[in-house]
Amino acid sequence: xxxxxxxxxxxxxxxxxxxxxxxxxxxxxxxxxxxxxxxxxxxxxxxxxxxxxxxxxxxxxxxxxxxxxxxxxxxxxxxxxxxxxxxxxxxxxxxxxxxxxxxxxxxxxxxxxxxxxxxxxxxxxxxxxxxxxxxxxxxxxxxxxxxxxxxxxxxxxxxxxxxxxxxxxxxxxxxxxxxxxxxxxxxxxxxxxxxxxxxxxxxxxxxxxxxxxxxxxxxxxxxxxxxxxxxxxxxxxxxxxxxxxxxxxxxxxxxxxxxxxxxxxxxxxxxxxxxxxxxxxxxxxxxxxxxxxxxxxxxxxxxxxxxxxxxxxxxxxxxxxxxxxxxxxxxxxx
Amino acid sequence: xxxxxxxxxxxxxxxxxxxxxxxxxxxxxxxxxxxxxxxxxxxxxxxxxxxxxxxxxxxxxxxxxxxxxxxxxxxxxxxxxxxxxxxxxxxxxxxxxxxxxxxxxxxxxxxxxxxxxxxxxxxxxxxxxxxxxxxxxxxxxxxxxxxxxxxxxxxxxxxxxxxxxxxxxxxxxxxxxxxxxxxxxxxxxxxxxxxxxxxxxxxxxxxxxxxxxxxxxxxxxxxxxxxxxxxxxxxxxxxxxxxxxxxxxxxxxxxxxxxxxxxxxxxxxxxxxxxxxxxxxxxxxxxxxxxxxxxxxxxxxxxxxxxxxxxxxxxxxxxxxxxxxxxxxxxxxx
Numbered sequence: 070x071x072x073x074x075x076x077x078x079x080x081x082x083x084x085x086x087x088x089x090x091x092x093x094x095x096x097x098x099x100x101x102x103x104x105x106x107x108x109x110x111x112x113x114x115x116x117x118x119x120x121x122x123x124x125x126x127x128x129x130x131x132x133x134x135x136x137x138x139x140x141x142x143x144x145x146x147x148x149x150x151x152x153x154x155x156x157x158x159x160x161x162x163x164x165x166x167x168x169x170x171x172x173x174x175x176x177x178x179x180x181x182x183x184x185x186x187x188x189x190x191x192x193x194x195x196x197x198x199x200x201x202x203x204x205x206x207x208x209x210x211x212x213x214x215x216x217x218x219x220x221x222x223x224x225x226x227x228x229x230x231x232x233x234x235x236x237x238x239x240x241x242x243x244x245x246x247x248x249x250x251x252x253x254x255x256x257x258x259x260x261x262x263x264x265x266x267x268x269x270x271x272x273x274x275x276x277x278x279x280x281x282x283x284x285x286x287x288x289x290x291x292x293x294x295x296x297x298x299x300x301x302x303x304x305x306x307x308x309x310x311x312x313x314x315x316x317x318x319x320x321x322x323x324x325x326x327x328x329x330x331x332x333x334x335x336x337x338x339x340x341x342x343x344x345x346x347x348x349x350x351x352x353x354x355x356x357x358x359x360x361x362x363x364x365x366x367x368x369x370x371x372x373x374x375x376x377x378x379x380x381x382x383x384x385x386x387x388x389x390x391x392x393x394x395x396x397x398x399x400x401x402x403x
Numbered sequence: 404x405x406x407x408x409x410x411x412x413x414x415x416x417x418x419x420x421x422x423x424x425x426x427x428x429x430x431x432x433x434x435x436x437x438x439x440x441x442x443x444x445x446x447x448x449x450x451x452x453x454x455x456x457x458x459x460x461x462x463x464x465x466x467x468x469x470x471x472x473x474x475x476x477x478x479x480x481x482x483x484x485x486x487x488x489x490x491x492x493x494x495x496x497x498x499x500x501x502x503x504x505x506x507x508x509x510x511x512x513x514x515x516x517x518x519x520x521x522x523x524x525x526x527x528x529x530x531x532x533x534x535x536x537x538x539x540x541x542x543x544x545x546x547x548x549x550x551x552x553x554x555x556x557x558x559x560x561x562x563x564x565x566x567x568x569x570x571x572x573x574x575x576x577x578x579x580x581x582x583x584x585x586x587x588x589x590x591x592x593x594x595x596x597x598x599x600x601x602x603x604x605x606x607x608x609x610x611x612x613x614x615x616x617x618x619x620x621x622x623x624x625x626x627x628x629x630x631x632x633x634x635x636x637x638x639x640x641x642x643x644x645x646x647x648x649x650x651x652x653x654x655x656x657x658x659x660x661x662x663x664x665x666x667x668x669x670x671x672x673x674x675x676x677x678x679x680x681x682x683x684x685x686x687x688x689x690x691x692x693x694x695x696x697x698x699x700x701x702x703x704x705x706x707x708x709x710x711x712x713x714x715x716x717x718x719x720x721x722x723x724x725x726x727x728x729x730x731x732x733x734x735x736x737x
Contacts, residue, residue, distance in 0.1 A: 188634050198569055201577055235532055235622040243535055243619065269626025273634035285577070286620045288569040292603025293624040297631040300522050300607035304666050305639075308659035318656025325642035325649035332638045 071156060072099055074362025076106040082370045088144055090115050090137035115140055119161045121355065128161030129168060138162060142169045145348035152369035156353040156362060163199060163343060170346040173378075175385045178203075179345035180211050180284070181352070182218055183291060184338040184368070187275030193219050193228075194272060196284040197291045197341060203283035205248035208232065212253055213388065214344040215279035216261035217380035221372045227260055228278035231267030233286065249281075258387045260380070298333055336361035340368040349377060405490060406433055408696025410440040416704045422478055424449050424471035449474055453495045455689065462495030463502060472496060476503045479682035486703035488674075490687040490696060497533060497677060504680040507712075509719045512537070513679035514545050514618070515686070516552055517625060518672040518702070521609030527553050527562075528606060528614045531675060532622035539582035542566065542615055546587055547722065548678040549613035550595035551714035555706050561594055562612035565601030567620065583615075592721045594714075632667055670695035674702040683711060
């Protein structure tokens with residue numbers, strides 16, 4: 070799906086050029102089927118491929134310098150490519166990206182950001198699984214990186230940002246979240262509009278442009294939403310197949326169902342963006358199809374075009390580290 | 404909605420009797436509208452009502468001994484009631500329940516368990532928000548308590564149990580989850596069938612009868628799923644209203660849509676169950692209606708009828724505390 074996906078992205082972004090990295094025995098014969106892609110691409114043979122079940126440490130050992138994954142990332146480092154897109158092993162891709170590109174000055178830890186379809190449009194959610202846990206400083210970094218991504222992708226000058234928290238009164242949220250909230254509130258010179266805490270229900274509502282959380286709960290939220298969408302899709306399919314009348318109704322409302330399916334199409338928002346590195350790396354879902362892969366390519370293109378990295382740098386320059394002592398003030402939970 | 408809900412529950416569980424606690428000026432005149440309920444109820448006037456915005460500490464200070472919430476919990480403690488149902492302030496209800504009923508022997512911390520509709524039926528998910536964070540021992544306790552609840556509610560002798568984790572290779576899950584997994588695997592005499600790690604997508608699939616996680620991610624998962632369901636419902640409504648044909652199709656397939664709505668009806672699974680206390684307390688959603696409140700009452704009734712507390716006690720008796728040193732073995736991530 071990589072080659073047809075890459076060709077598909079050319080339709081909407083005709084000035085893309087590609088550097089393809091892979092096994093020549095596999096890729097070169099296939100490439101002839103995509104003449105338009107071939108025309109704008111160079112191909113580089115690599116002897117090693119990172120396997121989907123390689124552990125990150127294994128992949129680094131086996132694949133450093135010579136794997137297709139490494140060399141695609143290295144092309145970004147060397148300024149030969151603006152963005153690296155891979156549908157390979159997530160853990161290996163993150164480990165190699167960190168090793169090769171290093172984190173941006175002032176950023177301790179990269180995050181993976183996803184685009185979440187909402188009732189109001191789309192939001193950025195991060196971290197969706199780069200690392201488990203985050204302290205207050207890291208959450209603030211995520212807010213700035215997510216804010217920069219929202220500015221690069223959506224047409225907003227000061228994206229709204231919320232910290233994901235839980236609203237049960239007794240447990241007013243993790244200390245780290247409270248401190249991060251205070252720091253964000255104090256840094257009103259940043260290009261983001263901090264809105265306070267948000268809850269799980271707010272993600273789908275689109276209450277804020279950027280939802281910030283640590284990687285464990287972010288990944289759980291993402292996967293749970295995927296599961297729920299699939300479950301409701303199943304319910305709907307079963308209900309529409311139960312009676313003749315329902316089937317007839319389905320046929321009549323066909324265009325409405327197509328529209329719904331399009332709204333819920335996970336391929337449209339394919340692509341986890343690695344933020345906080347000196348270069349942009351995008352992880353496409355491994356099980357996607359050409360349409361999904363094209364989305365990941367276009368996402369990368371748009372972020373490069375809109376100067377994502379420069380935008381993150383701007384906010385980093387304006388940022389005053391907050392007081393990280395005990396947070397005594399109470400912050401509202403919505 | 405409490406009084407009509409309580410009366411509604413009587414239809415399906417005709418041997419319920421109620422003790423009602425509240426402000427006589429409010430409740431007594433209303434009670435005359437529900438003669439069937441009045442017949443099986445005693446009413447006790449309480450001078451204090453816990454407010455929805457009281458902090459737990461405030462509620463305890465103002466409401467201990469004399470509030471309707473406290474006295475309803477106390478009735479369980481004194482053996483005058485089998486279960487306490489409240490649609491009030493969650494934090495206050497948990498604080499008072501802990502204070503009045505105390506945790507069961509061997510259980511360090513209570514959890515709130517919810518019933519989650521899945522593609523295969525229903526699952527128990529806990530903790531959905533009693534406390535943030537949990538160590539390995541607490542996760543094991545949650546597994547046992549959730550397992551006992553599944554045995555009390557579903558027709559299974561050894562419910563399947565999974566620990567919620569994230570599947571990204573690089574971050575093979577929290578240490579606490581790994582250790583809890585090992586302990587559960589070693590305790591094969593428990594009345595539960597430990598299936599390993601599950602991911603967010605598995606909740607809606609119904610991969611296991613009991614999904615165990617700590618309260619922060621559990622609450623985020625629950626609220627995110629609610630948000631996603633609402634979002635898709637909105638999409639569907641909008642799509643079906645767009646064209647005449649879609650509207651006509653909707654009318655024809657009306658029964659199918661009603662069925663879908665019923666499947667997704669949050670009122671059917673209303674009720675967060677406080678587990679791990681010497682007594683059963685159920686929190687009904689504050690914004691529900693009589694049908695939802697009746698569900699919470701019936702849930703409590705069924706758990707008492709099926710001896711939930713004795714079932715938790717049985718597993719506690721068979722449980723060998725696991726080795727809590729560093730977990731070195733690798734556990735599979737599904």
